[in-house]
Amino acid sequence: MARRLPPAGAGAADAAPGAGAARQPPSRHEVAELHGRLVAGDPTALAVVHERYSRYLLAVATRVTRDADAARDVLQEVLVAFWQHPLRFDPERGELRTWLAVLAHRRAVDWVRRETARRPNDLVARQLTEHLDEPAADRDFLAREDADAVRAAVAALPAKLREVVELAYFTELTYREVATRLAIPEGTAKSRMRAALSALALTLTRLGAAP
């Protein structure tokens, strides 16, 4: 699959504003050297990570949260987590850009879950499964199309898969609690979550949606 996370263009120019032309992604050797300094408690290494990846991570977080302040919080949370737990990443075996992006995504989802848990369920449900009647002017049309496509794809899921996604994403339930709520085994809850996301990913790929 050729799709990448997140939107194209956000990763190519990872440099800070004003830093000039887009830079090449750091080589494996550079990442290893940077990681070594981070493990050794060198804050200047964290500044380099910030310079290299902050635009990309903000794009990942913004795609989920649609909120600039939330995206900045997510960026900070991810970089602090990397600084605090650098050995959770192994440059010999992992891919830093993808790993940081997945961390940013999960924290953005956490923000959405906290946010939506505070909002009326009927509104939440409508936002998840229906197209929104929004004016398209001055908006990034492609991105909105994508958001709509994802929501339409969720609505088209089989009920058993849709309900686990809705419960997980729009309440703060863990998969164990989802299992209890639906009176299904924990393993089933986990596998349905995965199956639902795989089905959504497949649908979106077929549609050619470019997030």
Place this chain on the structure above:
Amino acid sequence: MTVDPTIVPSPGACMSGLLGAYVLGACTAAEADAVETHLGRCVACSADAAELALAVPPLARSATGEARDAPPPVEAASLDAVLAAALAARPAAPGTPVRSEAGPVRAHGWQTPAYGRRVAALDRLLVELTPADWTRPAVAGWSVRDLVLHLYAVDGLLLAALGGVAGAGDAGHDLERPDEDPVTRTEVVLAAAREWPAEQTRRRWYERATLLCTAVADTSPASGVGVGVGVGVGVGVGVGADADAAGDPEPLAVTAGDWPSIPADHLTARGFETWIHTRDIAAATGFTVPDPGRDELHTMADLALRLLAEPWAAAVAPTGPAALTVTLTGPGGGTWSLDPSGVAERPPGDAPVEPSWAAGVLPAADPATAPGPTAVPTVAGAVTLGIVPFCLLVGGRTTVPTVAAQVAGDEQLAAELLALAPSLARP
């Protein structure tokens, strides 16, 4: 947070079963930590998670009703905020010069010691360990926990030698005998610390190591300006007090354990030992910790060669005046010349990197640099090996056959050096 041992997969096992729940945020915090630890070392699962993440529905509108798709710009203030939050969660390596309101960073000539960086690295390993990891056997009959307390004990010997007891607070109970044998001191500490929980063990070791960096910094000629390190504890240090008044004389040697040396070398040795035991602990617990950076490796190798020069000269004395060129390759490498007068590093670029010695031809000895009245050594040799294998040999963690040293000229000269290298290692 410590990762729940019941969740962490065995090495090599993938966590695809949890990825859907993880991506939807529907795991416990401990499970999420375990997944993230796995993703950091599994490209396949990481790509899998990224793919699943794309399928998560974006929220329609923000909490304020404003829908946004473009990421916000990266502001300069963002880095300041990130660094402030990061350093509040985990300080920079002990001994790192920081700007203070009182003035500039610590005076020139003082950098984060290799020891501070090795302490920071081991600390990050220890925070990832489970309670079960702390009890795993590590090396020499010691568990992971014993090994940390061993480092704590030997740090205590040096801290006592430097007179740093005053800043050690209630953890200074074992700082009375700087000349005690390190193993004996370790046994005493192990007995005294039997009830310490893992987290307390880690914290006490870290705090003492930080004190040590501060204490040694205070003995350096450049001390006294802009102190602003980590804990900011004032340590009463007697050694080196005269140094400031007299300009930049050699710092006074102190004896810690059974080794008299200047404080800076003591600290390099502490960094060396901490690195070696970090490797031991990582190996026992399934982690990989990066090796020290180039400057650190260089400093450690240089110290090892200086310590080895005398016993090596004694060992090869029967062969007559001898000279050995030691080339250590890799980041931090360099070329050193050993002869009966001692060891000297050759300036970079001065030494032939790819010597013709491989063909059995030795360079003519340079009369200008050759020692003593017998200007031309009767025997000469050269040895080339990686700087990390050399350091591991010195640390007693590898063997001569496995370091793959290339030897030229008189092979016995190199063989004596390599055979002596592990003699510097302690438990």
